[in-house]
Amino acid sequence: MAEQLSFELPSKTARGREDFFVSPSNAMAVALLSASTWPGGKLVLTGPEGSGKTHLVHVWAAETGARIVPAMALTSEDLLDLSSSPLAVEDVPQIAMDDAAQDAMFHLHNLTLANGHPLLMTGRAAPSFWALSLPDLQSRAQGAQHVALEPPDDELLGAVIAKLFYDRQLNPRPDLIRYLVRHMDRRFDAAARMVDRLDQIALAEKREITRALAARLMAEEVDLATAGS
Known part of the structure; x- marks a missing residue:
């Protein structure tokens, strides 16, 4: 993926390949999402909120024709349709206590791979911390290749800040972005x-x-933090 800076009126989120900034902290994830195949046909992508998971999922989906679905939205009625193409399921740990959604995710996992399509799953923490109450689903998540988006270096944090401003159609001075990277x-x-x-x-x-x-x-x-402590 190209190394470029990305990024009331209203706010517009840029999620194309050209909008994603590649740095050492996310290069491994970018490389794996660009790979033609994954071991077992599945990959788990993790990272904190705002780390670029959703952006990368959209880039992958655009390049593979994949569908994207939130794990919380899964139902048994969707299985045949969703398993007929490459698939990304976002925020899988959110269904840890939802038996029906976990059952749907388990069968969707098996059907998608059986149909020869890649499956991408996302969450904030590593799969070993997902605490899914369906043991078979938890073991399948842990059996997937896992790549994490690392904490940002200066270059990446600056690019993310620039993108956040750009999404709001704002064009801040470079000295402001440098200041924020150093102090926030x-x-x-x-x-x-x-x-x-x-x-x-x-x-x-x-x-x-x-x-x-x-x-x-x-x-x-x-x-405010001092007053509240």
Whole structure:
């Protein structure tokens, strides 16, 4: 995949191949999703919220003709239809206590692979922590090849922040992105919250999004955290 920067009016999420920034922290996942085959025909992709899982799933689906379905939406009525093509099932751990959805996922797993189609499953933690109450489904998830999206390096975090601004049709100065990379919480969900709050405050105060505004916002968050401790 090409190494490029990606990324009220309204917000538009960019999820094409050209919008995904490849760095050492996600290169292995990108390589495996680009592979023509996986051991046993299945792969588990994990990573924290906002790490790029959904973006990568959409890239893979566009290139393979795969269907994408949330695990929570699975029912027994969908099995024949969904198993007739490559398939991505997102957030599988969310059905850990849903017997009906787990039963549907178990049969969908078997049917999809029996039909010769690849199966991609996602979650936040490694499959060994999914705690699925259906033992046969848990063992099949753990038997899949697993690749994790690693915590972001500076280059990737900067690209994600730029993309979050771009999705809102905003074009911040490069010094603001560098400042955020150096000083903010190094998590993708924190980056999403920061961009959202900067956008909201700038709109409310009718001002530009600047480094000074970001510094003010981070100082306010520190004060709130200190007051609550």
